[in-house]
Amino acid sequence: MNYEEAKEKFLQAWGTLGSSWGISRTMAQVHALLLISPDSLCTEDIMKELQISRGNANMNLRDLIDWGLIFRELKAGERKEFFRAEKDIWKVAKQIIKERRKREIEPVLQIMEDLKTMEIEPNNKKHLALLEAVNHIEGVVEKADFALEKAIKLDENALVGALFKLFK
Amino acid sequence: MNYEEAKEKFLQAWGTLGSSWGISRTMAQVHALLLISPDSLCTEDIMKELQISRGNANMNLRDLIDWGLIFRELKAGERKEFFRAEKDIWKVAKQIIKERRKREIEPVLQIMEDLKTMEIEPNNKKHLALLEAVNHIEGVVEKADFALEKAIKLDENALVGALFKLFK
């Protein structure tokens, strides 16, 4: 397999993985392209490499910046913007967990908190089942949230070392 | 808030959460409906509650069974099938991790293994960057996979207890 084939395969694989995590194929591919670029790339480079329009490239780059996965970079003497990805996959994973925690876990806990105020008839099976599900979900999500919060504060080696001890 | 409003809100919230995890809104809502049902439901019940077609209901129920999140149930004297969800969210989470590990992590590792065989020119920056990314991703994914594999073998209390000690 030569470089071009391998690159193609890598972009393809990262795009597929993104899809199953609710990230658009193109956004994942832009990220993949930057992950394997030794130098930062400009919008034009990305449009050309991935054969996508200017608007599409711009939008996905902006989203990746919002997710904290890539950074704008200025080059001396150049007017246009360049982009560079965080290459440390451990940091990438932590960043994604951090963002998703904010975007998903917090709203879910908020809704569960809210649902707990529903008026129940104490001997209505359906009412009790809903309340029980709400309380149970809240408990599990809070525990998972706690673990994730702590986990992203450790560095890779500390976490892996600790887990190794835990599971050995 | 009365029961009907709360139920509506719960189905809604679970559907939204599903969407951001690459699960269709309807599949998540069918799951949510079964999560809060004290008794098992038949296809007809689900069609009526969620206002969806028979084909749609059937397909999503089948997918949920494939994911191991709900189970078929027979009722004495009834010919049709009933469905019941696993109510323990911790078990639900473990089941999802188990399935995604199989569906996503294994293929990614397979592709990385494959990409490592690419022919590189030892002083070509791009070639080296791709190879480096591949090796690095493989390492991180393998470690995460190891941790997840062990984690799903523990029960909720053992894991939470261990993590608590770890992070205290």
Add this chain to the structure above:
DNA sequence: TCTAACTTTCAAAATAAATTGAAACTTATT
């Protein structure tokens, strides 16, 4: 200020994914 390089926006078009519903299929019962 004016121009040119560059970025952002957004309505329209293209593409992808989910949904319907009726027909085909399966299975238990008489």
Add this chain to the structure above:
DNA sequence: AATAAGTTTCAATTTATTTTGAAAGTTAGA
């Protein structure tokens, strides 16, 4: 075997998401 209850399939349709590309908006430098 015939019927009826129930399940599955799938082509056509609907809905949602992504992408395009040209126009509007910015900003740096002459």
